[in-house]
Amino acid sequence: MAMQREERDFREVVPMNQVLARSSQISGGVKVTATRVKQRRSQQAGFTLAELLAVVVMVGILATIAAVSYRRYMTSAKVSEATAMVGAIRAAQESYRAETMRYLDVSGAYNRWHPAEPNKQKRAWDYPSHADYAKWQQLGVRSDGPVYFGYLTYAGLAGEDVRTPTGVSANFNFPDSPAEPWYIVQAAGDLDGDDERCYVVGSSFTSEIYVENEGE
Numbered sequence: 001m002a003m004q005r006e007e008r009d010f011r012e013v014v015p016m017n018q019v020l021a022r023s024s025q026i027s028g029g030v031k032v033t034a035t036r037v038k039q040r041r042s043q044q045a046g047f048t049l050a051e052l053l054a055v056v057v058m059v060g061i062l063a064t065i066a067a068v069s070y071r072r073y074m075t076s077a078k079v080s081e082a083t084a085m086v087g088a089i090r091a092a093q094e095s096y097r098a099e100t101m102r103y104l105d106v107s108g109a110y111n112r113w114h115p116a117e118p119n120k121q122k123r124a125w126d127y128p129s130h131a132d133y134a135k136w137q138q139l140g141v142r143s144d145g146p147v148y149f150g151y152l153t154y155a156g157l158a159g160e161d162v163r164t165p166t167g168v169s170a171n172f173n174f175p176d177s178p179a180e181p182w183y184i185v186q187a188a189g190d191l192d193g194d195d196e197r198c199y200v201v202g203s204s205f206t207s208e209i210y211v212e213n214e215g216e
Contacts, residue, residue: 078148078149078189078191079189079198079200079211079214081147081148081149082148082149082187082189082198082200082211083200083209083211085141085143085147085149085151085187086151086186086187086200086201086209087202087209088141088142088143089141089151089153089185089202090185090202090204092139092140092141093139093153093183093185093204096140101181102155102157102181103155103156103181103182103183103204104135104138104139104153104155104183105135105154105155105156105183106132106135106136106139106152106153106154106155107132107152107153107154108132108154110131111152111166112130112131112132112152113150113151113152113188114127114130114132114133114136114150114151114152115127115130115147115150115151116150117150118148118149118150118188118189118190118197119190119193120148120190120192120193121148122146122148123146123147124146125142125143125145125146125147126143139153148189148191149187149188149198149200150187150188150189151185151186151187152166152184152185152186152188153183153184153185153186154183154184155181155182155183155184156178156181156182156183157181158178158179158180158181159177159178159179160178160182161177162174162175162176162178162182162184163184165184165186165199165201166186166188167188167197167199168186168199168201168210168212169212170201170212172201172203172205172210174203174205175205178205180204181204182204182205183203183204184201184202184204185201185202185203186199186200186201186202187199187200187201188200196213197213198211198212198213198214199211199212199213200212
C-alpha cells in the first residue's frame with residue numbers, strides 16, 4: 001500500500017512540474033516578446049538623419065519666406081506714408097488756391113527736400129531749421145509723426161514752364177505752357193540706405209499718384 005501511494009504521488013508531482021516548466025517557458029517568452037516590442041517602439045520613435053536634415057531645410061525655407069515677406073510689408077508701409085503725404089500736400093495746395101487763386105511754390109529752384117535729404121532714417125516733419133520751413137508752414141501741411149521720405153512741391157501760374165520731377169525716369173508729358181496754375185508734388189526715399197531711391201509723384205494735371213521703384 002505504501003508503494004502504491006508513493007507511485008500515485010510521483011505521478012501527481014510530475015505533471016505539476018511539467019506545468020510549472022511550461023509556465024516558466026511561456027512567461028519567459030512573454031518577457032522576450034515584450035522586450036522586442038519595446039525595442040521596435042523605441043526604434044520607431046526616433047528620427048533618421050535624413051528626416052532631421054529635411055526638417056532643417058524646410059525650417060530654413062520657411063524662415064527665408066517669412067523674412068522676405070516682412071521686408072516687403074515694411075517697404076509697402078513706408079511707401080504708403082509717401083502716398084498719404086503726397087495726397088495731403090495736394091489737398092493743401094488746392095485749399096491754398098481756393099483762397100489765393102494760385103498754388104504755393106514751396107521748394108523753389110533749390111530742390112531742398114523737406115524735412116531733410118532722403119535716407120533710411122525717420123525724421124521729424126516739423127523742422128524749423130529747414131530753409132523753406134516758413135513756406136511749408138504757410139501751406140499748412142501736417143504729419144502725425146516722423147517720416148522716411150523727403151518732399152518737394154513746385155508751383156507756377158498759367159503759362160509758366162512746368163518743373164520736371166527730380167530723379168524720376170518716367171516721362172509725364174506735362175504741358176509746356178499750361179493754361180491754368182499748376183503744381184508738382186514729389187516724395188523720395190532711400191528706404192534701405194543703398195542710394196537707390198523710391199519716388200512718388202502727384203500733380204495738378206492728373207488725379208493719379210505715380211510710384212517708381214517701390215521695392216528698392
